[in-house]
Amino acid sequence: YESYMAENLAMRPPTSTLNIFPSKPMHIEPPPSSSTPNTLRRLAQNREAARKSRLRKKAYVQQLESCRIKLTQLEQEIQRARSQQGGMPIGPGYTSSEAAVFDMEYTRWLEEQQRLLTELRVATQEHLAENELRMFVDTCLAHYDHLINLKAMVAKTDVFHLISGAWKTPAERCFLWMGGFRPSEIIKVHILSYSYTI
Secondary structure, eight states: OHHHHHHHHHHSOOOOOOOSSTTSOSSOOOOOOTTOHHHHHHHHHHHHHHHHHHHHHHHHHHHHHHHHHHHHHHHHHHHHHHHTTTSOOOOTTOOOHHHHHHHHHHHHHHHHHHHHHHHHHHHHHTTOOHHHHHHHHHHHHHHHHHHHHHHHHHHHHOHHHHHHSSOOOHHHHHHHHHTTOOHHHHHHHHHHHHHHHO
């Protein structure tokens, strides 16, 4: 009987061992070898990606720091320029009298512009003659000339108010955008022109 059992056990495929304690398996398979070429290549790629990420972060922090320094310098130059303009107040809510007049005139100009555009739309829908339409167009152009004169008046006294406001027409914004205009460039030009006059 013993020989029969030994032969029978030898011929049967091995079955998995019953785990009495599932949290502690009896057969622990060794982890796959970590020295395979694919694993080594992935580890090298991860190290390289982490190194590049650290370099990008360092460059970004340096760029932020240089921008902060430039901003501080520009703020100091603006304060110096304003203080040299006859002791005008530098507070953020300050507007000169010319700027206040411009604000009121600009509000009136917008109301008039709306009225003129409405008249022009009605005239085009009525299919008026060419010379009658020309009168409406000339009136609108003269109205824009009035705005240009207002802007010229305020630019002589408070260019910062003119640049920082919403006084630009859509066409002006478009041309400024296409030309790469940045309001900070005006500050540099203003400071340079002031230093040349001294």
